[in-house]
Amino acid sequence: MESPVQPTSYQSPREKAILSRRSFIGMAGTAALALATGALTGCSSEASGASDTAGKKITVAFTNAGYPTAYLDDSGNPAGYEIDVLKRVEALLADYDFSYEGVDQIAVFAGLSSGKYDVGLTNSFWTPKRAETYLTPSQNIGVSVLGFLTRKEFADITTLEQAAKAKLRLAPITAGDGNYFVVEDYNSKHPDAQIELTATDDANAFTEAFGWVAEKRHDFTLVPLQYYDALVVDEDGPYHQYKDILAFSIIGATKTWSFLAKGRESFEADYSGALKQLKDDGTLAGLAKQWYGINNFEYLTDDSQNYNYL
């Protein structure tokens, strides 16, 4: 089910925390790229068609600072949940030879559009616009768990609907953050229990919201479990002093997708088949547990839906 509002682009919350003007300028870069691909690579659509049949070489682009989903480790090697999934996929597809390139998220999408990359790993949610621009595999690669951060006094609230009815105030969400779309989706399905949604251009809003909630400026925010662990539970965490004030619970999950460049149809069939096999035999669940500390797939209550929340 889709929300009536279709944002052109947004990131999952984990990535959003990698704040910066870089993504912002990157948009300008993408705009230039659209021109560039038009002007310079007029032949790229045919080229990508050819590479589908001829090339068994697959270039996988990933976000190089998307810990723990995909990132470059201390020795400069690709690591993370999505990277491990791709390595398992590669092991199943003997005909293909995978190579990995770590770039910024915006560059992953730019390279998918230009046909430079075959597979893009960005820990992204599915959106209609993305589905139009890229080839979407029939199997999702992972699941992003939606955490609900509030103060201890509201600890018994465990669904968005309860939060809406209790008139809890949601902290502003950075424009483009995946959670923004989650709340929009919720609002479209619950006209009688709306959550007031405020967007901000503050790239740090994601982590600052921990303080805002603790200091009662707002009542709750949506964050992944790992951030709660690293920022609050961890003794070195910047918000550790709020550990007795804040309460955290998991209230839902969203499917995350890898995207392929257009024209890779025959590879897509093999790739999706491999992903499906890895999901069915429990490999994906095991990797999720290894990287996120929990089996994200368990929280996906309705597998037919992209967005699952209580």
Place this chain on the structure above:
Amino acid sequence: MVEQILSYLPKLLPYLFVTLEYVAFSLLFGSLLAALLTSAKLSRFRILRGLAFGFTTIMRCTPSIILLFLVFYGLPPLVRGVFGIDIEHWDVVVFVSTTFTLFLGASLSELARSAFQSVDSGQSEAAACVGMNRAQALRRIIVPQVFYLMLPNMGNTLQFLIKEGSLAYMIGLIDIMGRAFIMNSTSMGAHVLEIYLALALVFWVLSLAIERGFSLLEQRLQAGYGKRGKRGTAP
């Protein structure tokens, strides 16, 4: 806090070499390009002048991030189409250096052009009077002065270039800046301040060194001209 900042330093420092690598390549090839462009700009041929000035204008009007994306995504198909060579998977430092070579070529050529034009034409004439040919006059009289005049701006350009690693990071060049971004990510943004302060520390030291280096160079060159009466610029 101080301990933490210091503990990040050894993790960042090795990546300074990546920064210096693209800076060195860009400076080398950028200077060569600038030399070509400058001679085109000062040439008698109108077409050459037009081309060189046109190139400079386009480069100046293009934000560096856009040029970086154009080079990174646009160059490989172009080279494949024209020369049939596949450069798609060449090391990313090639694309970064190419981008900044184009930029530096344009900006340094403007610095050099204005420096050339500010050297009094009487000097070339005087050189000719004592029997030097054009090449000798350039090498012994004009270029040293041009170099001296360009120095302060060159220092600025170098400082600017060193900090452009944050853009190069977007296409996957992990220099010291990129490493800091990734370290922020792997620590879930819990130590942003400490990591950036460690990074700032490295840049401060580096910038001071560059500044000092350039002012020493300037003093030396000035001594050469200054003591025997100001032969450089017009008074």
